Amino acid sequence: MAARATADPAESTSGGRSIFDLGPGAHECWYPVALSADVPKGKVVGRDIADGRVVVYRGEDGVIRAMSAYCKHMGADLSVGGEVVGNDIRCPFHHWSYGDGGDCKHIPAGDEIPKRAKLFEFAAREQFGLIWVFFGKTPLYELQTFEDFDETKHVARSFEVQLNDKLNCEPWMFTTNVYDIAHLRSLHGINIVHSEVEEIDPYRSRMSWDADLGDKGTGGLRMEIYVYGVNSLRNKGEQGGRLKWYIGASVPSARHGTKFFMTVITTNEEGAEEFLDRQAAMHAQIMNEDLPVLNNMRLDELLLLPSDRALSRFMRSVLKYPRVTMKELERTAKMD
Ligand code: FES
Numbered sequence: 001m002a003a004r005a006t007a008d009p010a011e012s013t014s015g016g017r018s019i020f021d022l023g024p025g026a027h028e029c030w031y032p033v034a035l036s037a038d039v040p041k042g043k044v045v046g047r048d049i050a051d052g053r054v055v056v057y058r059g060e061d062g063v064i065r066a067m068s069a070y071c072k073h074m075g076a077d078l079s080v081g082g083e084v085v086g087n088d089i090r091c092p093f094h095h096w097s098y099g100d101g102g103d104c105k106h107i108p109a110g111d112e113i114p115k116r117a118k119l120f121e122f123a124a125r126e127q128f129g130l131i132w133v134f135f136g137k138t139p140l141y142e143l144q145t146f147e148d149f150d151e152t153k154h155v156a157r158s159f160e161v162q163l164n165d166k167l168n169c170e171p172w173m174f175t176t177n178v179y180d181i182a183h184l185r186s187l188h189g190i191n192i193v194h195s196e197v198e199e200i201d202p203y204r205s206r207m208s209w210d211a212d213l214g215d216k217g218t219g220g221l222r223m224e225i226y227v228y229g230v231n232s233l234r235n236k237g238e239q240g241g242r243l244k245w246y247i248g249a250s251v252p253s254a255r256h257g258t259k260f261f262m263t264v265i266t267t268n269e270e271g272a273e274e275f276l277d278r279q280a281a282m283h284a285q286i287m288n289e290d291l292p293v294l295n296n297m298r299l300d301e302l303l304l305l306p307s308d309r310a311l312s313r314f315m316r317s318v319l320k321y322p323r324v325t326m327k328e329l330e331r332t333a334k335m336d
């Protein structure tokens, strides 16, 4: 496990080094990595995540699998030219095959399979058209969902939010937005009427507020946001009297910056698609308002006030939250 900072974000630090300089790797969370539609049966895709890379594919049984992307033999990237064979993935270089558990199943040259020939297999889930992986040895909490989603009554749309520029901050920084009540009014023109925060367990908390969206939409917005890990939100609310549920989560994608994926759900009735179009546009607008600020912040000195209480509580939890690197996960695979 990587060393962690323990300082209080409400206190200034000296020497210009940010207490949020958390080192390589990422917080152990569920991260969205691709849309289901991008990974049909037999297709292999690669995604940068944290300080490493994951290969995602769908076996002939239709199940999504996600593993560390570099072949144990000579380091070929399995997502570049790798092929799905049955439910296994075959390296393009010398055709070693890996399957469930990340185990090497076959070496065509005939050598005995070494025990260390093992990829790290991520816990993976697929829901509402999004593929998620847990960046960590074992999931610390269940992936957020909507148990009462009913396909006869609801319609869901998942998508990657189109940001105007590469987002260079870590996912948790994006999540501070939820707790940063003051900026909702000043930067986004959303007036929060009443807010509350409740910690459920070390990995989840709940924030509720009532809001007036100003010129971003019609009708009042009632929000009850659950924050999962340090990077995901789940909200069940309504906008302008219409059901609006959403899940939004960011993922650290190395050279591609931090990406943000969403699932938005509403009732399956007249105007649903237009409603979802407007939601996608509204969330993109809000995030693009945050983007230039987040990309250019300096976090070595903070002067948080009593009205920033929710924000500083979240920042403290970020500093305590477990982190891991891809190298550590790959080492774990070899020991199993
Ligand atoms: S590098 Fe993958 S089989 Fe040789």
Ligand SMILES: [Fe+2]
Pocket: 177, 183, 187, 188, 286, 290
């Ligand atoms: Fe914001």
